[in-house]
Amino acid sequence: NAGVTQTPKFQVLKTGQSMTLQCAQDMNHEYMSWYRQDPGMGLRLIHYSVGAGITDQGEVPNGYNVSRSTTEDFPLRLLSAAPSQTSVYFCASSSPGGRNTDTQYFGPGTRLTVL
């Protein structure tokens, strides 16, 4: 199993550009999430999905869109990039049970810089 994969690893955007961060998992996990990591603020939840076709907002959803057309993929779209979105983005998934006790598996992250 590859686990959770993310592409690209690094990205530089200009203000106003749009892009999609890709996330895929091969563990048949129902739950998937996107977090952003900023210095001194830990990880903050952007959006999450409890299964294909179902998504919901987390703590900091503004400026981001998600969709979940398949169990495996959970892309994150930046509609119009802003410097405040400069961050490291992590995708995570958890086991089919979706209980609070389940371990989250994280991808390696995407480091995004918006100029």
Next chain:
Amino acid sequence: AQSVTQLDSQVPVFEEAPVELRCNYSSSVSVYLFWYVQYPNQGLQLLLKYLSGSTLVESINGFEAEFNKSQTSFHLRKPSVHISDTAEYFCAVPLNTGNQFYFGTGTSLTVIP
């Protein structure tokens, strides 16, 4: 709402010395607590978790954490650290909604040779 507070942002410690990374939680419901570790330039990975039963939980690499209900704490300890333990450590608690988590702000552990 559940949350966690990590009291130390940076902890430098000499190799083979003991270390304690502090985490306090706030929860009005049954508590599940997690410690995740992030090695440089990597994603987070589970270190250990408390779900129920024994209040002392251990990881495979020598870390342990004790759930203390009276002090609302879940501090992470290791009696003798190695250079390879240099990493960022996050305390986390599940939120009420779905399988989502609230992460603390992290503690950067630096082991000095």
